[in-house]
Amino acid sequence: MIVDRSTIERLVPHRALFYAGRWHAPKAGGTFEASDPATGTILGEVPDGRADDVDAAVAAAHKGAAAWRRTPPLERARVLKQIAAVIRANVEDLATIDAADGGNPIAKVRADVMQAAARFEFFAGLVTEIKGDTIPGRDGTLTFTQREPFGVVARIVAYNHPFMFSASRMAAPLAAGNACIIKPPEQASLSGLKLAELVGELLPEGVFSLLTGGREVGEALARHDKIGMIGLVGSVPTGKAVMRSAAETLKHVLLELGGKNALVAFPDADPDAVAQAMVDGMNFTWCGQSCGSTSRVFLHEQIHDLVLDKLSEKIAKFRPGLPLDPKTTMGALINRTQYERVLSYIEKGKSEGARLVSGGKPPDDPALAKGNFIEPTVFAEVTPEMTIAREEIFGPVLSVLSWRDEDDVLDAVNSVDLGLTCAIWSNDLARAHRMADAVEAGYVWINDVSKHFPGAPFGGYKLSGIGREEGLSELLAFTQEKTIHVNYSGRR
Numbered sequence: 001m002i003v004d005r006s007t008i009e010r011l012v013p014h015r016a017l018f019y020a021g022r023w024h025a026p027k028a029g030g031t032f033e034a035s036d037p038a039t040g041t042i043l044g045e046v047p048d049g050r051a052d053d054v055d056a057a058v059a060a061a062h063k064g065a066a067a068w069r070r071t072p073p074l075e076r077a078r079v080l081k082q083i084a085a086v087i088r089a090n091v092e093d094l095a096t097i098d099a100a101d102g103g104n105p106i107a108k109v110r111a112d113v114m115q116a117a118a119r120f121e122f123f124a125g126l127v128t129e130i131k132g133d134t135i136p137g138r139d140g141t142l143t144f145t146q147r148e149p150f151g152v153v154a155r156i157v158a159y160n161h162p163f164m165f166s167a168s169r170m171a172a173p174l175a176a177g178n179a180c181i182i183k184p185p186e187q188a189s190l191s192g193l194k195l196a197e198l199v200g201e202l203l204p205e206g207v208f209s210l211l212t213g214g215r216e217v218g219e220a221l222a223r224h225d226k227i228g229m230i231g232l233v234g235s236v237p238t239g240k241a242v243m244r245s246a247a248e249t250l251k252h253v254l255l256e257l258g259g260k261n262a263l264v265a266f267p268d269a270d271p272d273a274v275a276q277a278m279v280d281g282m283n284f285t286w287c288g289q290s291c292g293s294t295s296r297v298f299l300h301e302q303i304h305d306l307v308l309d310k311l312s313e314k315i316a317k318f319r320p321g322l323p324l325d326p327k328t329t330m331g332a333l334i335n336r337t338q339y340e341r342v343l344s345y346i347e348k349g350k351s352e353g354a355r356l357v358s359g360g361k362p363p364d365d366p367a368l369a370k371g372n373f374i375e376p377t378v379f380a381e382v383t384p385e386m387t388i389a390r391e392e393i394f395g396p397v398l399s400v401l402s403w404r405d406e407d408d409v410l411d412a413v414n415s416v417d418l419g420l421t422c423a424i425w426s427n428d429l430a431r432a433h434r435m436a437d438a439v440e441a442g443y444v445w446i447n448d449v450s451k452h453f454p455g456a457p458f459g460g461y462k463l464s465g466i467g468r469e470e471g472l473s474e475l476l477a478f479t480q481e482k483t484i485h486v487n488y489s490g491r492r
Helices: 005-011 051-068 073-089 091-102 106-124 162-168 171-175 190-202 215-223 236-247 271-281 304-315 336-351 406-413 429-438 472-477
Strands: 017-019 022-024 031-035 042-047 141-149 152-156 179-183 208-210 229-233 252-256 262-265 296-300 355-358 377-380 397-403 421-425 443-446 479-487
Touching: 005 042, 005 091, 017 051, 017 190, 042 190, 051 152, 051 179, 051 208, 051 215, 073 091, 073 106, 073 171, 073 190, 091 106, 091 162, 091 190, 106 162, 106 171, 152 215, 162 190, 171 179, 171 472, 179 215, 190 208, 215 236, 229 236, 236 252, 252 472, 262 271, 262 406, 271 304, 271 421, 296 304, 296 406, 304 355, 304 377, 304 397, 336 355, 336 397, 397 406, 406 429, 421 429, 429 443, 472 479
Parallel strands: 152 179, 152 229, 179 208, 229 252, 262 296, 262 421, 296 397, 377 397, 421 443
Antiparallel strands: 017 022, 017 208, 031 042, 141 479, 355 377
């Protein structure tokens, strides 16, 4: 199934910036094209915001924040639940837009939309947990703390889950009483515009803004002196750039960045289960475009060949196809730049001596010739110093390494400067816990992979980011703590 431009223009009628409760043309009047990664079809124009638009949105958000912070917590929760209901009611339209604009299979994108709705409900349920503490003191005095919103916050999100990130990353800031400005991904902005259409009127004027555009919008948000905190889901270089800009105003940051994540299989692990975990953990459905993908697999030498023998059967279920076909199990890379980048890493793997087990090229299907498709790719005989074992590719490329000594494999797992996730497979829970304690990663699965759980904080070590999302800690991160001391004793 292919959706044409007219269908998407009908589904996304507003091609403007949203702030102050209204749609606004970008002040400089610029636009850029949205295109379907699977077919190259142009899906219409997207407004190209600039720094002047950021100034206008922040001014409106500053006014909105003053009223929203005084809104009772349970009333804020009611609005968040209403947003969740609206999102659920429009799941088909939102999934269609995201599949066409982002290149991911529609069956999985529907789950993204529902996950975004669930995130609003989750944080709506936590609004009464924004609590302070009391501190013991002498008679006749009281010292306590309270948590208050920053006022205006901004979040910049990535293209691999366009709607889910744009929607869900505003839930915690809103629950905490902030006005929130969302910058959707430049590469896939259309579902963000639909989000503004659906929920913009549910919030008081200025409380929610959505600004499409490129680097200038992101830099302006990070530098703006009226924004108290900025969050990013993105690459390490972008995270560093945001942090440098935020430093000009000592702005608080929440960064969820890249990963070069490991799956470690011990000799007692079930080879069939490990093979399945390899394809699930690599997120081939999303073309490997996931920061949490376990793209480095360390197989103990005793089960190495058994697992690889089973892998071909598992990987056969993932074949590139048109994203709007309900049977498609693997979508397209986001754009031609990323497509060429992934192919260059595949060539690098070959030139450095890795053995190509499967994939490594575009599919032969002529119906996919115009899209950014690459087959699921697996390299064996990879060594820790190879480029494909050290750098985040953000594509469907899985590197398999063999190991013998536990200390050596631990050193190899921790040798990269990223540390987002890790999966450990063993029936010896003592050994698995020992490895889980020692790996330098923020989110570890034992005998599982890839799953997220409501309330479980997600975030990374080292260059994989700062802070945690998806739990109470994310909500509290969008507050600042104030200490108040009261002397009612009549003496000093």
